[in-house]
Amino acid sequence: MRPFNYIAAKTRQEALTAIQEREEAKYLGGGTNLVDLMKEDVERPEHLIEVADLDNDRITANAAGGYTLAAAKSNSATANAPEIRKNYPLLSMAMLSAATAQIRNMATNGGNLLQRTRCPYFFETSMPCNKREPGSGCGALEGANAKHAIFGWSKSCVATHPSDMCVALAALEATVSVQAPDGSERTIDFTDFHRLPGSSPEKDNTLEPGELITAIDLPKPQFTEHYHYLKIRERSSYAFALISVAAGLKIRGGIITDAGLAMGGVAHKPWKLTSAEAYLIGKKPSTTHFEEAARLALEDAQTLAYNAYKVPMGSKAIVRALEQAYAKKA
């Protein structure tokens, strides 16, 4: 690993000042992704500003009638918090399907949003990768791309976003609060937070340089009765999703009145299934409708040489997640 400086910020202000004063500086959450990438020489910060111990390590009620998750709170503490389990069981379920208990204990909510792709070309510095080294080419495009995207990719990058938490957040329509080094604050709709690769895959999201994630704001409690997070992976735990589906349904009088649907493992960002959501609203829950929703969701899929399996798998996964959500007795 390259030598680096370490700064432990105790307050937001300290963190923001520290990043403003330095070139090649990065925030450090739990370090479960960033430190791994530093060992691989993929990330090369000269200064690490630790933000995992900031003064805002809390879950609080917000003005929208929902809850706000502090960026510095750990994934475990968030997923296991009674407020979250009760009001956003879909989020809790998705978060607990990720990684291992040890990693979730270290990982922060802010870090989870910013974890980088698991594309093997991105991790290996001797390989071409536009995301790691803009202009070097995309090794995966004509290479080993079985785990890569079927939606929204470009010739510059076919990577997927690996987070489970983010798939649930997309289904729940959360927003992200950030603060710039100059102190100004803004919020970003979750679906606009991550971006598609286009011609600049080095940018995973819409954060500006130095911006600190301070919180994730959840809307009013949602999908507390009918929800399911389905994660298809190569082993029963401690593996990233090949495909995942976050499904939430609101059913009143036997009719679907609201639907939240998003997929993981299929795109450069958590993939919200807007057309399928729209289709389901007003329908009676049934396998036929779920299958039609899956068909709509996968209509635009564009597969690569080795990932054609993701279409049938995705379709089955959407139907199954909806069936499980429907059948769930809260």
Place this chain on the structure above:
Amino acid sequence: MNSYTSKGTGNPINRVEGKLKVTGMAKYASEFNVKDLVYAQGINSTIAKGRITAVDTSEAEAQKGVLAVITFKNAEKLAQYEKDLHPLSTTSIQPVLQSNEVHYYGEYVGMVVAETFEQAQYAARLVKYTYDESKPDIDFQASKPKAYKPTEQSDYSRGDVASGLAEADVTLDETYVTPIEHHHPMELHALIGSWNNGNVQAYASQQMIDNAAKTIADTFKIDKKNVRVMSPYVGGGFGSKLAAKQHVILALMASKAVGRPVQFTVTRTQMFTNTNLRQRNEQRIQIGAKKDGTLTALSHDTLSHTSTYEQYQESCGTVSKMLYKTPNNSVTHRLMPMNLQTPFAMRAPGEATGSFALESAMDEMAYKLDMDPVEFRIKNDTQVDPSNDKPFSSRLLNECLRLGAKEFGWENRPKTPGTMSEGNWLVGYGVSGASRRAPFMKTSAKVILELKDNKVYATLQMDATDIGTGSYTILAQTVSEYLDIPVAQVDVELGDSEYPVTPGSGGSWGAASFANGARAACEQAMKDLKVKAGATDATSTAALMQASNLNTLEAEGTAEPDEEYKAHSVFSFGANFTEVWVDKDTGVFRIKRMLNVASCGKILNPKTAFGQIIGGCAMGAGMAIAERTEVEPNYGNFITRSFADYHVPVNLDMANIDVIYLPEEDKIANKMGIKGIGELGITSVAASIANAVFNATGKRMRELPLTPEKMILK
């Protein structure tokens, strides 16, 4: 069970070294406190084929703490292979950094030696290589025309397969594929090595001490007696630590260059690129049988790869020569030279992979014949090894199958695939037969007896290793038995080349060989004692020492195979039963339960033996569930380069594994009646699982691992 009150073999006592391990007191290779220690970090090539045309070491050399940067330009000249395509063995020399040629991605092309590990690691990234790159041979399909017949393990045949197939009522001709896998013991390969007046001292993580000493001696062209290798504890090996690997030579080369002891710890990523692998095998099986299930022909043709400069093949076909009775049999192996590392033995080399092909094919045949897969195997049993006409020393395969079927509830299986379900899950049962050679090898040991407070304390010394298997414990039990003293009064010292020579841990011969060696030393001690004591009515060992007026006594003994052993074919046998639940839509499956029935001679300690079998089953499940190393199709590196991408099974995948040992003592195998179990457990487990998946779904999966991706596309 408490180790301290126990006496003799056969009891499920806790590990005698368990406390040392859980308290961190057991020292592994890289944990020794050696004065003036410095650190070496290997540098790996970033191309799969070509030549190094320039190396720039200046930036690395300028770093703080850097003591040396060694590349092919300034490396010490070592012994070289005398012929091309040298068959790699456990005693082969390990020339490294001897030329500018690159044979595979990740090959060592240099190393940095520095005061600290961090300095070495950082500087290693700063050494700049320029390559003249050629197109590597990394495509299995494209390499097929280059396949050749390996020097060793030539083709085998008896009878005539073509006519056997012609007279069959039912035939099968299918190809089964197993991927590249890696051993990945938990303990990384490591060495702390130093030179002192031409003498080498090495704290190593090796399965075979004597072979490691030989490799070091031969590579540096010195006498083996000037080499001391110590591996008191080894955190697993699975075959990857049978031979001393290149890092052993690199560490010693570095130590010579800087004049200080050097630690070289292979990184987890280097465990993929620099400590060998299990090769990918394509195995074509042809079977012919009469309507009643009698086999008329069986052929097994294996195609694998090796490096462009060494040969190694695991003999997948071995199992097809001996497991079932068939008059017409042929086995071939072919190798393709490729720009990949040389493969090397991984747990049950040949059997683990060969049994996937054979036992899947046998299952397919049973369905074609509309026979119970258990009965089909039983029907073709043989008590004589058909490959050499020697009787088996003991063979209880049928008994394993019968007992297993009864205990597992085999009669409840869905007779027609895809007809049993539980909600969204399809349920299926699978079976497989297993065999694994149970060798016994010449082994020596020394025992030192001491009389203190009217009690005899014994110390056993041998260069045997405990690679996590339980050697310390079973040897303490053996000494306790043959000296007739409690286990608590026995001390076992292993893993030092100064101790009597053993074959080391590998090939499932450890327990049988080590225990008999220890027995021989103890018997010698008792014999000497009785002579010295003269006429006496003393019976206890302590009384005999008193009668002979001795406070200490040393004795050495050697055990080796006798004529009876050589006149027989000696194998362990087993049967594996698995129940799987396969999701009807998503391609995900779970192993619900597994039963392994093993017939493997005398069980020295049921607890450590159990660990061997369930560990084997878990590793076999890994073969079926997810384990595979993937080669990048354009550059030839491994895209699975950490435990985040190389998936071994987790507890949730495994559910319950039960083990039953058939009571047995095979006195032909050796005096103590012990047979190997270290590799029996993994053998044919993948087939048992794949067969259960077929039974559940009607999908015949002929390529491992059975990932959701393959399941959904089938």
